[in-house]
Amino acid sequence: MKQFLLTMAGVFAGLMLFLVGVPFLLIVLAAGASRPEPVPARTVVELDLRQEITDQDRANPFASFGQPTLSVMRIITTLRKAETDDHVRGLLVRLPESGMAPAMADEISDALRRFRKTGKPVIVFSQGLYPSGATPSTYMLAAAGGQVWMQPGSSLQSTGLVSEDIFLKRFFDRYGIQADFEQRKEFKNAVNGYLQSDYTPAHREATQAMLESIYGTAINRAAADRRQTPATLKASLESGPLMAEDALRLNLIDRVDYLDSARKQLADRAGKDAVFRDIGAYARSVLDLGPSMGPAIAVIAAEGGIVTGGDGGANPFATEDAIYSDLLEETLNDAVEDKDVKAIVLRVNSPGGSDTASEQIRRAIEGAKSAGKPVVVSMGPYAASGGYWIASGASAIVAQPTTLTGSIGVFGGKFAVGEALARFGVDLRQVGVGSDYASAFSLGSGLSDTQRAAFARWMDQIYARFIGRVSEGRRLPVERVEAIAKGRVWTGAQARELGLVDQIGGFYDAVDRAKALSATNQELRLKWMVSESTPFEAISRMFGISATSARSLAATAWILGDPRAEAILDEMAWSRRPAGSAAVRTQQLAP
Known part of the structure; x- marks a missing residue:
C-alpha cells in the first residue's frame, strides 16, 4: 500500500511538473527572449x-x-x-x-x-x-x-467580391439528421446552412447588399488614394x-x-x-513608454463569442478568444471605480453569443454611464447580434464602413440524431418527470407541436427584449427598430444611415469621441485595462468541457464517420450554451 501511494504521488508530481512547470518555463524563456x-x-x-x-x-x-x-x-x-x-x-x-x-x-x-x-x-x-x-x-x-x-x-x-455558403439540408436528410431551429426573423441566417438547400430570398438580398457595400467602400477609397475615378479603377481591376x-x-x-x-x-x-x-x-x-498616472480614458478589449460567467470552463489552448460576461463586467466596474478614468472606449469584435451574457454586459455599460463615465464602443470587423446588444447601450458607437453589425435577432434549436443512430442499430430511450417540455431538447427526435409552440413563444419574448434594448439605447421608436431589425446584418456604412451607428471611423476616432464626451478639459492618456487569465488560471481550466456539447458532438461525429465533418461540427458546437438556450449570433464572412 505504501509503495502504491508513493507511486501515485510520483505520478501526480510528474503531472503537475508537466502541466505547470513546463508552461511556466516556456513563459519565462519567452519573456527573456522578448526583452x-x-x-x-x-x-x-x-x-x-x-x-x-x-x-x-x-x-x-x-x-x-x-x-x-x-x-x-x-x-x-x-x-x-x-x-x-x-x-x-x-x-x-x-x-x-x-x-x-x-x-x-x-x-x-x-x-x-x-x-x-x-x-x-x-x-x-x-x-x-x-x-x-x-x-x-x-x-x-x-x-x-x-x-x-x-x-x-x-x-x-x-x-470582385463573392460570399459562398455551404447548405447541408440534403446532406442531413440523407443521414437522418434533423436540424430543428426557430429564427427571429427572416434575415437571421446564421443557421440557414442547416435548414436550407439554397439561399432564401431574404438571405440572398442581405448578402448581396452587404457585398455591394463592402466592395463599394474598397473601390472608392482605393480610387481616392490612386487619384483615379472609382469607375476607372473598378474597370481596370475587373x-x-x-x-x-x-x-x-x-x-x-x-x-x-x-x-x-x-x-x-x-x-x-x-x-x-x-x-x-x-x-x-x-x-x-x-509601447510601454508614457505616463502611468493622471486622468485617462480606459481602453477595454472584447473579442470573440459572448458566453456567461468567467473563463472557468474554457480550453487554455483554444486558438480563439471569448468574451466572458463576468470578466468583462468586472473590468468595466474597475474602470468605474478608478478615479483617474474619465471615459471608456470598449473595443468590440464579436459575432454574438448568449443573450443573457450580452444583457449582463450591457447593464454594466449602463452602470458606467450612470456613474458619469461615458462609454464609446469602437467596432472591429464584427459587432453583430449579441455584439450589437452590448453596443446598443453605449454613449456612442463608432464603426468602420465595412464593420458587420446589426443582426438584431435571435435563433435557437437543436439537432435530432435519433433516426440517424437507429440506422446503425443504436437506439435512444428516455425516462423523465415533469412537463412535456422537459424532453424538448433531447437528442432523439425533433420538437413536438406543443414543445415548438412553447419554444416559439419564448423566442418571441427574447426578440422583443432585444428590440426594446436597441430602442432604449439608440433612442429610436420601437416600430423603427422592428423595421430595420429582423436579424439583418448591415455594414457600418449602412448602419450609420439607419441610426444604428453614430460615426464612421476607427479606434482613434472612438478615443476622440470619448474625450469629447468626458466632462474634462484635461489631457487624457490611454489606460489599457485587460480582462484576461494568468497562465496558471489557464492551466487550471485545462480539463473543462461541456458534457452536453460533447455528447451531441460525439453522436453526430460517429454517424458521419468522416474527418471532413469536423469543420461542420465546429460551428454546430460553437459555444458552451446549454441545450434549449437562445443565441444572438450572426453568420461570419470569411476574410
Missing part, C-alpha cells in the same frame, strides 16, 4: 500582414504558442508611436496573397494614410493578390500606403486577372521589382547603417 532592445537610430519598421491577424491581442496566454499572431490594435497603436519617433525613417508593408477581413483592412489603411502624412517613405510590397476572400479590401489597403510594388511575374486578381506588368500599365501599382530592391530603396532613404525592425519587436521597445 525590449533599444530602437536603432535609423530604423525601417516592417509590417508583415501575411501571418494570422486578430483584431485584438490574444487574452489567452497559451493561444499563440507555435503560431504567432499579430493584432490590428497592436499595428495601429505601434504605427501611431512610429509617426513621432525620429528613429523611424520608413515603413515596409508585406501584403498577404489572399483577402483580409474588410474592417481590418479599413483600420490599418487609416493608420497608413496617417503615417504617410509624416513624409516618411512607405512601400507596400506584394508577391501577388489572388481571388480568395475580400481581396478588394486588401488592394485598398495597398493603395493607402502610397507606393505599391509587385514582384515581376506576380498576379493581381482583385476582380479586367483581370492581371500580371504585374499589366497592373503597372493601368496605374494600379507603381513599380514592378523585387523585394530586395524595395529594401534597398528604403535603406538608402533611411541613411547609413539602416536597420529593419519587425513591428512586433519595435512595439516591445516603445
Whole structure:
C-alpha cells in the first residue's frame, strides 16, 4: 500500500511538473527572449500582414504558442508611436496573397494614410493578390500606403467580391439528421446552412447588399488614394486577372521589382547603417513608454463569442478568444471605480453569443454611464447580434464602413440524431418527470407541436427584449427598430444611415469621441485595462468541457464517420450554451 501511494504521488508530481512547470518555463524563456532592445537610430519598421491577424491581442496566454499572431490594435497603436519617433525613417508593408477581413483592412489603411502624412517613405510590397476572400479590401489597403510594388511575374486578381455558403439540408436528410431551429426573423441566417438547400430570398438580398457595400467602400477609397475615378479603377481591376506588368500599365501599382530592391530603396532613404525592425519587436521597445498616472480614458478589449460567467470552463489552448460576461463586467466596474478614468472606449469584435451574457454586459455599460463615465464602443470587423446588444447601450458607437453589425435577432434549436443512430442499430430511450417540455431538447427526435409552440413563444419574448434594448439605447421608436431589425446584418456604412451607428471611423476616432464626451478639459492618456487569465488560471481550466456539447458532438461525429465533418461540427458546437438556450449570433464572412 505504501509503495502504491508513493507511486501515485510520483505520478501526480510528474503531472503537475508537466502541466505547470513546463508552461511556466516556456513563459519565462519567452519573456527573456522578448526583452525590449533599444530602437536603432535609423530604423525601417516592417509590417508583415501575411501571418494570422486578430483584431485584438490574444487574452489567452497559451493561444499563440507555435503560431504567432499579430493584432490590428497592436499595428495601429505601434504605427501611431512610429509617426513621432525620429528613429523611424520608413515603413515596409508585406501584403498577404489572399483577402483580409474588410474592417481590418479599413483600420490599418487609416493608420497608413496617417503615417504617410509624416513624409516618411512607405512601400507596400506584394508577391501577388489572388481571388480568395475580400481581396478588394486588401488592394485598398495597398493603395493607402502610397507606393505599391509587385514582384515581376506576380498576379493581381482583385476582380470582385463573392460570399459562398455551404447548405447541408440534403446532406442531413440523407443521414437522418434533423436540424430543428426557430429564427427571429427572416434575415437571421446564421443557421440557414442547416435548414436550407439554397439561399432564401431574404438571405440572398442581405448578402448581396452587404457585398455591394463592402466592395463599394474598397473601390472608392482605393480610387481616392490612386487619384483615379472609382469607375476607372473598378474597370481596370475587373479586367483581370492581371500580371504585374499589366497592373503597372493601368496605374494600379507603381513599380514592378523585387523585394530586395524595395529594401534597398528604403535603406538608402533611411541613411547609413539602416536597420529593419519587425513591428512586433519595435512595439516591445516603445509601447510601454508614457505616463502611468493622471486622468485617462480606459481602453477595454472584447473579442470573440459572448458566453456567461468567467473563463472557468474554457480550453487554455483554444486558438480563439471569448468574451466572458463576468470578466468583462468586472473590468468595466474597475474602470468605474478608478478615479483617474474619465471615459471608456470598449473595443468590440464579436459575432454574438448568449443573450443573457450580452444583457449582463450591457447593464454594466449602463452602470458606467450612470456613474458619469461615458462609454464609446469602437467596432472591429464584427459587432453583430449579441455584439450589437452590448453596443446598443453605449454613449456612442463608432464603426468602420465595412464593420458587420446589426443582426438584431435571435435563433435557437437543436439537432435530432435519433433516426440517424437507429440506422446503425443504436437506439435512444428516455425516462423523465415533469412537463412535456422537459424532453424538448433531447437528442432523439425533433420538437413536438406543443414543445415548438412553447419554444416559439419564448423566442418571441427574447426578440422583443432585444428590440426594446436597441430602442432604449439608440433612442429610436420601437416600430423603427422592428423595421430595420429582423436579424439583418448591415455594414457600418449602412448602419450609420439607419441610426444604428453614430460615426464612421476607427479606434482613434472612438478615443476622440470619448474625450469629447468626458466632462474634462484635461489631457487624457490611454489606460489599457485587460480582462484576461494568468497562465496558471489557464492551466487550471485545462480539463473543462461541456458534457452536453460533447455528447451531441460525439453522436453526430460517429454517424458521419468522416474527418471532413469536423469543420461542420465546429460551428454546430460553437459555444458552451446549454441545450434549449437562445443565441444572438450572426453568420461570419470569411476574410
